[in-house]
Amino acid sequence: MSKYRNHDDNESSASSNASYFSPLTKRRLANFRSNRRGFWSLSIFMTLFTLILFAEFLANDKPLLLSYDDEIYFPIFKRYKETEFGGIFEVEADYREKEVQAMITESGGWMIWPPIPYSYDTIDYYLPGPAPYPPSKEHWLGTDNVGKDVTANLIYGARLSFLFGLVLTFFASIIGVCAGGVQGYFGGKIDLIAQRFVEIWAGLPVLFILIILASIVESNVFWLLGILVAFSWMALVGVVRAEFLRARNFQYVTAARALGANNLSIMIRHVLPNAMVAALTFLPFILTGSITLLTSLDFLGFGLPSDSPSLGRLLAQGRTNIHAPWLGLTTFFTLACMLTLLIFTGEGVRDAFDPRKEN
Secondary structure (H helix, E strand, C coil): CHHHHHHHHHHHHHHHHHCCCCHHHHHHHHHHHHCHHHHHHHHHHHHHHHHHHCHHHHECCCCCEEEECCEEECCCCCCCEHHHHCCCCCCECCCCCHHHHHHHHHCCCEEECCCECCCCCCECCCCCCCCCCCCCCCCCCCECCCCEEHHHHHHHHHHHHHHHHHHHHHHHHHHHHHHHHHHHHHCHHHHHHHHHHHHHHHCCCHHHHHHHHHCCCCCCHHHHHHHHHHHHHHHCHHHHHHHHHHHCCCHHHHHHHHCCCCHHHHHHHHHHHHHHHHHHHHHHHHHHHHHHHHHHHHHHCCCCCCCCCCHHHHHHHHHHCCCCHHHHHHHHHHHHHHHHHHHHHHHHHHHHCCCCCCC
């Protein structure tokens, strides 16, 4: 009896898992999988993005693990003073110094380094030639004009750019969806006044405003994020506004209003899910535009602080150092590949939500 009961339980759990997604969601997922270019682009992008999220384990000037006097240390997670390894300075140990390495190895210790033994801000003072140094076994993609490893800068710069783009897209989308929803649902004078404000706000010269503010306020990530969110939220206003204008007089909305539901509840529970279908198809393209905008600002010198890793500054160095083509080419191909993957993913999402496409 217990065997048959377990069999029935397994069947019921399998059927409940199969019915977890609605038929519409299943059709959209199937459409996305059938778009092989979009599906594989998303798979490759997520793999690369997951790897660069753990950039400290890929490129770092500190060992992942070391042993000294039969004790295990984790320099990547904790700072250790040089005196803990027999040194004389009460400062954090510089594991790239030959003296520190000698103190560790002479005690019978060992170190496990990441694949790239450099961080984005590590300067290699032992280059065999002048910087920028061409690609070699030590520096896979060469160094920049001050001796920093280009591969490490690409990894950290790509992570910062994509995380910055994700946060910018998230906040800009929330503001844009809210603004477009209010305009489309209420219409009338609210829509007219808000639409004129959007048109005026969209006409402001963002670059000139950033240049003026950069000369007044010290640049940092949060300041730049706030400025860009203030001028990036208009991307979804038109799409969401049109969806709310179309759906506000549907029968189920009228019925909910007749049953006493308030406007906020109707907007969130009944109209917003339909509007989000159109908004979701634009998100990969908005993310692409956010990353490109940040790279352009860094290239012009009005982006992130100078001590942060940046793809735009690598491009600027490639423009300045024409005799070092690896600076500009590697950054260009990195951006081109990652943005192409995002665009193909966006096309796949757009086709998946297209009601005209069937399995």
